Amino acid sequence: MSEYGETLKIESRSIDFIPHELRHGSPRSLFTLWFGANMQVIGVITGALAVIFGLSLPWAIVSVLVGNVVGATFMALHSAQGPKLGIPQMIQSRAQFGYFGAILPLVLVILMYIGFYSTGNILGAQALSSMTGIGVTPGIIIVAVVCTVLAILGYRVIHHAARWVSLLSAIGFIYLSFRLVLDHNLGSVWHWSGFAAGPFMLGITVAATYQITYAPYVADYSRYLPQDTSIKSCFWWTYTGSVIGTAWMMIFGCVAAAVAPTAFNANSVSFVVNQSAGARGIFDFIIILGIIVIGVLNLYSTFMSAVTMLSTVWRRKIGVGLRAGYIIVASALGTALSILGRGNFLNNYYNFILFLSYFVVPWTAVNLMDFYIVRRQRYNIAAVFDPDGEYGKVNLRALTAYFVGIAVEIPFMSTTFYTGPMVNRLGGADISWIIGVIVSGVLYLLLMRGATSSVTPITDEPNNLSTVQN
DSSP states (O other): OOHHHHHHSOOOOOSSOOOGGGOOOOTHHHHHHHHHHHSSHHHHHHHHHHHHTTOOHHHHHHHHHHHHHHHHHHHHHHHTHHHHHOSOTTGGGHHHHOTTTTHHHHHHHHHHHHHHHHHHHHHHHHHHHHHHOOOHHHHHHHHHHHHHHHHHHOHHHHHHHHHHHHHHHHHHHHHHHHHHHHHSOGGGTOOOOOOOHHHHHHHHHHHHHHHHTTGGGGGGGTTTSOTTOOHHHHHHHHHHHHHHHHHHHHHHHHHHHHHOTTTTSSOTTHHHHGGGTTOHHHHHHHHHHHHHHHHHHHHHHHHHHHHHHHTTTOOOOOOHHHHHHHHHHHHHHHHHHHHHHGGGHHHHHHHHHHHHHHHHHHHHHHHHHIIIIISTTOBOHHHHTOTTSTTOSOOHHHHHHHHHHHHHHGGGOBOSSOBOHHHHHTTTOOOHHHHHHHHHHHHHHHHHTTTGGGOOOOBOOOTTGGGTOO
């Protein structure tokens, strides 16, 4: 079969191990995937929050740059787990939390994917409405249908689509960025006065947690790479693609919010495409493409996590038909949330990204500490699929580190519905993610030192995995 035919062929695998003979591709594809996934209007809106928090334009740009540089480090470290283990990101959590213990982070991650998917559908529908004149609700449904079809096709088509979207988005946003700077008086908003530590740290937090929320599915999109793919190459291709794409969009958002304070009050897409100087339709289309790429990633990984969770009680092989059914149900749920939640978009989005990050950060700390320090990249893959395997049903050490990490974050949380007692003392800064990642990671390392004698690290292709796969 030709490469084109292979790309359009529906992916048949789900959460099972990817055999070595099916491995393919180059880590360079990770750059275009994560660059393309981030070259879209959600990143623009996230960057605008730094100015909305009260920062002047220069300080807002510095805060989102720092947040991206730091946050992307965590998400890119997960990327190497894909080729080394050959399984999706969240099923690998069973090696830390146990076969059943991994269910809790799975539930939270599924909620996160669905939330981001529904958010993207709203923005994509706004662009589609602007381009064609149809209503936002029909637009949400159309965007969801396209995302669903691509997610069903799977891994290869996702990478190929991201490659072309990254090119088109780069060309489009070069022009939009040029127009944004040319058509507005940046000198009037470019001043370093008025620095405040609280809003500055909050800007860093939002940017960093935006990157960290990718962590639970990064390895889903590198797991088909050959097993001898180096950790260094996976890290840097993922890191540079994600940082360049996201930082660019967030800086665009900072500038937009500074020169037009009401830019994102109503239709969050309109101000962006209005920079096109009469070519709105073209740029609406580019925005729709970017939204579809990130929507497909969220939907595809919702399927992976849902199957991982349900397989703990329903052990059966996932065929193409059942796989499509899972994706359609997840898409329908996200579409319903899009329609119901589009009226208060900006406030809902801000609360959503911060709230879920409080639960994702301790998970990423435990997962990375286990992979790089405790087990040093050596795992018994077959045991991940076996409730009676060496990783056990529940690892209380991992769950303790996870819950303690969440608990210590609480005094430092800052959202519109809850503000921890330490936030005011820090000038309004939210540093919960920093506290959570340090405490969870270090505590897990200390607790697992007493359990390393029971760990039998193996990296090998499991025999007859089809008898234990779900």
